[in-house]
Amino acid sequence: MFGIISSTSFAGTLVINTDTSDAAPKEAFEYIIKKFEEENPDVTVKWNVFDHEGYKQSIRNFLNTDPPDVANWYAGNRMLPFVRAGLFEDVSDIWKDSGWVDGNLSENMEHAKKSMTIGGKQWGIPYTYYQWGVYYRKDLFTANGISVPTTWDDFVAACATLKAAGITPITIGSKYLWTTAGVFDYLNLRTNGYEFHMDLTLGKVPYTDPKVQAVFDKWDELVKPGYFLENHAALSWQEALTPMVNGEAAMYVMGNFAVAPLKEAGLRDSNLGFFQFPEITPGIPMAEEAPTDTVHIPSKAKNKTDAKRFLIFMSRADVQEEINKILGQLPINKNSSVKKGDPFLAAGLNMLNNAYAMAQFYDRDAPAQMASEGMKGFQEYMSNPDRRQKILERLEKVRQKVYK
Amino acid sequence: MELNNSKPKRITWWQKNQVKISPWIFLAPGLIFFSIYVIAPIFVSIGISFYQWDGLSPSTYVGLQNYIELLDDEYFYISLWNNVKWLIFFMLAVPIGLGLAIFLNQIVFGIRLIKSLFFFPFVISQVVIGLIFTWFYQPNYGVIAPFLDLIGLEGFSILANEDTATYGIIFAGLYPQIAYCLILYLTGLNNINPEQIEAGRMDGAKGFHLFWNIVLPQLRHATFLAIVVTVIGALRSFDMVAIMTQGGPYGYSNVLAYYMFEQALSEYGYRMGYGSAIATVLFTIMMFYILFFIYRMYRNEREDNN
Numbered sequence: 001m002f003g004i005i006s007s008t009s010f011a012g013t014l015v016i017n018t019d020t021s022d023a024a025p026k027e028a029f030e031y032i033i034k035k036f037e038e039e040n041p042d043v044t045v046k047w048n049v050f051d052h053e054g055y056k057q058s059i060r061n062f063l064n065t066d067p068p069d070v071a072n073w074y075a076g077n078r079m080l081p082f083v084r085a086g087l088f089e090d091v092s093d094i095w096k097d098s099g100w101v102d103g104n105l106s107e108n109m110e111h112a113k114k115s116m117t118i119g120g121k122q123w124g125i126p127y128t129y130y131q132w133g134v135y136y137r138k139d140l141f142t143a144n145g146i147s148v149p150t151t152w153d154d155f156v157a158a159c160a161t162l163k164a165a166g167i168t169p170i171t172i173g174s175k176y177l178w179t180t181a182g183v184f185d186y187l188n189l190r191t192n193g194y195e196f197h198m199d200l201t202l203g204k205v206p207y208t209d210p211k212v213q214a215v216f217d218k219w220d221e222l223v224k225p226g227y228f229l230e231n232h233a234a235l236s237w238q239e240a241l242t243p244m245v246n247g248e249a250a251m252y253v254m255g256n257f258a259v260a261p262l263k264e265a266g267l268r269d270s271n272l273g274f275f276q277f278p279e280i281t282p283g284i285p286m287a288e289e290a291p292t293d294t295v296h297i298p299s300k301a302k303n304k305t306d307a308k309r310f311l312i313f314m315s316r317a318d319v320q321e322e323i324n325k326i327l328g329q330l331p332i333n334k335n336s337s338v339k340k341g342d343p344f345l346a347a348g349l350n351m352l353n354n355a356y357a358m359a360q361f362y363d364r365d366a367p368a369q370m371a372s373e374g375m376k377g378f379q380e381y382m383s384n385p386d387r388r389q390k391i392l393e394r395l396e397k398v399r400q401k402v403y404k
Numbered sequence: 405m406e407l408n409n410s411k412p413k414r415i416t417w418w419q420k421n422q423v424k425i426s427p428w429i430f431l432a433p434g435l436i437f438f439s440i441y442v443i444a445p446i447f448v449s450i451g452i453s454f455y456q457w458d459g460l461s462p463s464t465y466v467g468l469q470n471y472i473e474l475l476d477d478e479y480f481y482i483s484l485w486n487n488v489k490w491l492i493f494f495m496l497a498v499p500i501g502l503g504l505a506i507f508l509n510q511i512v513f514g515i516r517l518i519k520s521l522f523f524f525p526f527v528i529s530q531v532v533i534g535l536i537f538t539w540f541y542q543p544n545y546g547v548i549a550p551f552l553d554l555i556g557l558e559g560f561s562i563l564a565n566e567d568t569a570t571y572g573i574i575f576a577g578l579y580p581q582i583a584y585c586l587i588l589y590l591t592g593l594n595n596i597n598p599e600q601i602e603a604g605r606m607d608g609a610k611g612f613h614l615f616w617n618i619v620l621p622q623l624r625h626a627t628f629l630a631i632v633v634t635v636i637g638a639l640r641s642f643d644m645v646a647i648m649t650q651g652g653p654y655g656y657s658n659v660l661a662y663y664m665f666e667q668a669l670s671e672y673g674y675r676m677g678y679g680s681a682i683a684t685v686l687f688t689i690m691m692f693y694i695l696f697f698i699y700r701m702y703r704n705e706r707e708d709n710n
Contacts, residue, residue: 053671056671057669060459060460060674064460081458081460081461081674082460084460084461085458085460085461087460175649175650175652176650177652230543230559230561231543231559231560231561231564232564233561233563233564233652233653233654234541234542234543234561234562234563234564234653235564363672368671368672368673368674369672369673369675371672372666372670372671372672372673376654376655377654379652379653379654380653380654383564383566383653383654394478397476401473
C-alpha cells in the first residue's frame with residue numbers, strides 16, 4: 001500500500017545526500033549507486049554530494065526543510081540529537097527481519113548493533129569502519145634497535161630512545177582538537193577499560209575521579225619529557241604527517257585513513273607499519289577505537305520504500321565488501337571479505353575481530369558540548385601539563401552542566 | 405470663464421500630503437528590508453538567549469540561566485579580553501594608514517600605480533589573507549621562520565602559543581585595514597585647502613607643526629571615519645580568527661564573535677540560547693559605541709550647518 005502511494009508522486013526517484021567529497025569515499029558511492037541502479041532498474045537515484053565539513057551544518061537544515069530519502073552519518077552519540085528530534089526513521093524492522101537480507105542482520109553485524117541502538121531501536125545501517133592505533137616508521141625503529149612495543153614500559157622506553165636519537169617520538173596535529181581525543185581515549189581504554197570509557201562519556205563519572213587522574217599520570221609520562229611534536233596546536237592532522245614522512249617523527253596515534261596520504265607522500269609498506277596501542281594495566285581486556293559510518297532514512301523522506309531497499313542493499317555482504325575495497329576500510333558485515341594484500345587492513349581486521357569492545361571515539365560517544373570542552377582541555381593539557389588539575393576541574397564543571 | 409476660475413479647485417488628500425508622504429514611500433523598501441533582516445533578528449536573538457535550544461528539538465525556557473553561565477565561563481572572559489586587545493592594537497591601522505597616505509600624497513611619475521598597489525591588500529579577501537599569514541607563521545617552514553631563528557626562537561609557532569596567537573591574528577588583520585585607512589586619508593588629503601597651508605607657511609609653521617595644527621584638523625572627517633571602520637572591524641573580527649586558529653590554542657585566541665559562532669553553529673555547538681546570550685553581550689558593547697557614533701555624527705552635522 002505504502003509503496004503504491006509513494007511511487008505515484010515520486011515514481012522511483014531516490015534522493016541520497018552524502019558527505020563523501022573526498023576521493024575514495026566519492027568513488028565508493030559512485031560505484032554502489034551505479035550498482036544499485038543496475039539491480040533496481042525502476043529506481044533513479046539522485047545523488048547530492050556535500051563538502052565533508054559543510055555537511056555537518058547542512059544535514060541539520062535539510063533533514064527538516066528538504067529531506068532526502070537516504071543520508072549518511074555516524075554511529076553512537078553523534079546520531080542522538082537527530083534521533084531525539086525525531087528526524088531519523090526507526091529501521092529496527094530491517095535489523096529484525098532476516099528474510100530481507102542474506103542471513104540475519106543482527107547476527108552478521110552483531111558487534112556494530114550496539115552503536116546503532118538508541119532506546120532499544122536501531123536507527124540506521126552501518127557500512128564501514130576503520131581501526132585506530134599506532135602508525136610508525138619501521139625503518140626508524142630498526143635503525144634505533146626498537147622492536148614493536150606491546151607493553152607501556154616498552155612504549156615509553158621506545159619514545160626515550162627515539163628522543164635521544166633526535167627524532168620526535170610521536171607526531172600529532174591538534175589544531176582541530178580531535179586528534180588529542182584519540183590519544184586520551186587509548187590511554188583511558190588501556191588504563192581503565194571500555195566500561196570506564198563509556199561511563200565517562202555518558203557522564204556517570206566525575207573528571208576529577210582518581211581513575212581519570214591515572215590516565216593523565218600516564219599521559220604525563222609522554223608529555224613531560226616532550227615525546228609529542230612541538231607546536232602541535234598550530235598544525236592540522238595532515239600537516240603533522242610531514243615530519244613523519246621526512247623521517248623526523250616516528251609514530252602517530254591515528255585512524256587508518258592516515259595511511260593513504262602517508263603513502264601518497266612516498267612511504268611504502270616496507271617503511272610504514274601499524275601496531276595496536278600497547279597494554280597499560282595488565283589484565284584489562286583490549287578494547288579498540290573503531291568509528292563507524294552509517295546510512296539513515298530521514299523520517300520526513302518522501303520515498304521510504306526505495307530508501308529501505310537501499311539500506312538493505314548497503315547491508316549486504318557483497319556490497320560492503322566492494323565499498324570497503326574502494327574505501328580501504330573494513331566492512332561491518334562479517335561475511336564480507338577484506339581487500340587482500342593490504343597489511344594495514346589485515347592487521348586492523350585481526351585486531352578488531354579480537355577486540356573486547358569497540359569505542360566510537362570520544363567526540364562520538366560523548367555529547368557535543370562535553371566533547372568540545374574536553375578536547376580543548378586535552379589540547380591545553382598537552383601544551384601545559386602542569387595545568388592538569390585546573391583543566392580537570394573545569395571539565396568537571398562542564399560535565400555537571402551537560403548531563404543534568 | 406472668470407466664474408470658473410473663482411471656483412476653488414478641490415485639493416485631494418494626496419496633493420495636500422504629497423510632500424510629507426513621498427519620502428516615506430521612497431524609504432519604504434529600505435525600511436522594510438532593514439526591519440526584516442536587521443532589526444527583527446536582534447530581538448529574536450535576544451529572545452532566544454532566554455531559552456535552551458539545540459536548533460532541532462523543542463526549546464525550553466531557562467530565564468537568565470545562559471547569562472549566569474556566561475559569568476562563570478572562563479572562555480567568555482578570554483574572548484572578551486581578546487576583543488579589548490583587538491580594539492587597542494587594531495587602532496594602529498589609523499596612524500599607519502595616515503603615515504602612508506602622507507607619504508603617497510605627492511606628485512611623481514607613476515604615483516597612481518603605486519597608490520593602487522598600496523590599496524591592493526584591501527581588495528584581497530580576508531580569507532585569503534588569513535590563509536597566507538598562517539603559512540607565513542608556520543613553524544620551521546614559514547617565511548618568518550628564519551627571522552625567528554635569528555632572535556633565538558627556533559621553531560617557535562606564533563599561532564600555537566596562547567600568549568602570541570591573538571597578536572599574530574591582529575597583525576594579519578592590520579594588513580588590509582591599513583590599506584583601508586590609507587584610502588580614506590588619501591581622499592581626505594585631496595580636499596585639503598591649499599590656501600590655508602600657504603597661510604600657515606607665511607606665518608612660519610613648518611614640518612610637524614604645520615601637519616599637527618593645519619593639516620590634521622582638516623582631516624577630521626577622514627580620521628573619524630577611519631576610527632569608526634577600524635572599531636567595527638575589530639569588534640567583528642571573525643573571519644581571520646576562523647581561518648587562522650579557530651579560536652585556538654584551546655580558546656586563547658577566541659573573540660566574542662567567533663565564540664558565539666562556536667557555541668551556536670559549529671560542529672560541536674548547537675547551543676542556540678548560549679550563543680544568543682554571547683551575541684547579546686557583543687551587541688550591547690557595540691550599541692554603546694554606535695550610540696556614541698550617532699551622537700557625534702549628529703553634533704558634527706549641526707556644527708556644519710550653523
